[in-house]
Amino acid sequence: MTSPSPSSGYRGRFAPSPTGDLHFGSLLAAFGSWLLARHAGGRWLVRVEDLDPPREVAGAARRQLDTLAAFGLVSDEEVVWQSRRSALYQAALDRLLADGHAFECHCSRTDLAAAAGVHRACVPGKTRPDPAVRLRVADGSVVRFDDVVRGPVEQDVAREVGDFVLKRADGCWAYQLAVVVDDAAQGITDVVRGADLLESTPRQILLQRALDLPVPRHAHLPLILGPDGRKLSKSDAAMPVEPGDPLPALHEAWARLGQSPAALEDAETLAELLARATRAFDPARIPAPPLLQEVSSALRRMTD
Template sequence: MKPPTGSASEGASGGLYRGRFAPSPTGDLHAGSIMAALGSWLFARRAGGEWLVRIEDLDPPREEAGAARRQLRMLAAMGLVPDGPVEYQSTRSAIYQQALDQLVERGQAFACHCSRSDLSAVGGIHRECVARRRRQNPAIRLRVPAGSRVTFVDRILGECTQDVSGTVGDFVLRRADGWWAYQLAVVVDDGAQRVTDVVRGADLLDSTPRQILLQRALGLPTPGYAHLPLILGLDGTKLSKSGAAPAVDPEDPVAALHAAWLALGQPLGAVPRGGTPQAFLEAASAAFDPALVPSNPQPAAVHNRGVTLHE
């Protein structure tokens, strides 16, 4: 399994590199999300490109009051300042609706009345509607034709393939409760913000083939992808903002940056242990080597939903 080669001075599309960090406000930033923030920033800085921040506040029932504000304050304390205004998905419903209307008009998306219990009878994968009754507010799904397979080359994990029709099926773009689905919002926003490269945790690897299918359906360019290793808790599970993962101390930002640097597989002596975040980031951006970033240490996470890594 070999990461692809190529110039690091430009984005996947050949133009100016534009990366992003996009946390959901379900809790304070923890070690795993700090690593994703630093990793995405380092990839952007190494390429001489731009780094953006987007708050993915699409699911109010799961969000924690004040979390977005605390997340941005933690990023600022670490010196991770975006190259542009922070975007909030909660303000972008009109652009999502426009994209959804386009897909529905083309017959690429459809209203679905199936409930979870309906789909449980067919293994939980939607290949055709099996609803036993109509719902007042149906979900909207992307139509995934039989045989839809997606292969892409990840900068860290190498070539990855998923049979989207077989392992995921027709997936939701707008939920039955009216909230926008993550898959639609992230694709539309990455396109609107001209994101060329997505650097994020390997827990989102199984979402990438769906997002590529959706990019194709909407006529949007496909960015490059790099999925960073997960940081696991003492029980072996992924750290989660909405779970019991401890928040990072904003009073000691350099310690948080240093821990993230080591989790990214970078050399211990290349960055200072103390000093200011600015001094740390200057040294880190000069020394960062993407080839040293380890692949995910937990195979179950990267093989989720049938994503295959080609050795």
């Protein structure tokens, strides 16, 4: 499907991690972000977040891109691979260290267990050959922002998160730093993603401020939950993503985004469905995800 020429400065993106094949929750995020970009007459980009080799599944990234293409969701620009952008992340980290915003941390997870992983000060006398690097989060660092879907969001990053990791002790770049650097480098104006990443947003805003980078608008889409209230796993058979038959999953994603099923009722081809969806999409109908505290509770349940 040929994408329209951008009539606005809107630039959105979808950024999957190659930890498995594309599942329905990821399709919902991709379709939602694509629809918001098309609604704004803007650009929609795809970025592969392949920064965690121990968790990556061989061939998953390529299969994810092929699946997106089968659903008609193709990046308007060249796909970006984070594994090829280490120099950009290092430059940002060097700046943060030089400005005193970041510091080397020799604490282990065990050291922080009593504080539920919240780092506020390094354990005295601890040294290790492979320290992590953390952002220095000052007391009282309360971040507030207006989510396009959720509305006002607030988080005390110092109290609830603490000094967070920018580069791990194993040498891998942390998600928070990489996503901030890449969003700025790609000129992303609107970050649209699942509500499971809602609590990461205040950390990213702090980083953007420390690096003097623009803060994009944010829209967090509702999570896909099973009957037990838990987020559906990637292997959940209740909502398979079938590249050979994309229409049923797109109809389901459309409904989950709060849109009127009647708008796509008679669409018989993928091109027709996407064209109708672009015309009929109403962002105001997207259901609001839970409050930040509720998202945090849901994430804890997912790991129980």
